[in-house]
Amino acid sequence: MPFVDEGHFLHSYFPEWHxxxxxxxxxxxxxxxxxxxxxxxVMVKSKQSRKWD
Incomplete structure (x- = not known):
């Protein structure tokens, strides 16, 4: 976070960048x-059902 100091408690609420x-x-x-x-x-089953018709 660019606008908050490194040791600020807000950093504990956000995950690391990775x-x-x-x-x-x-x-x-x-x-x-x-x-x-x-x-x-769905496409395979649709094709199989057309084959049997």
């Missing part, structure tokens, strides 16, 4: 993986 980058990135990667896996399974 955690502030890695945690949202991990959440985004996990979410996108889940979304694309769901879309892939």
């Amino acid at each position: 955690h502030a980058i890695r945690i949202p990135l991990l959440i985004m990667i996990t979410g996108l993986t889940a979304i694309f896996t769901f879309l892939g399974t």
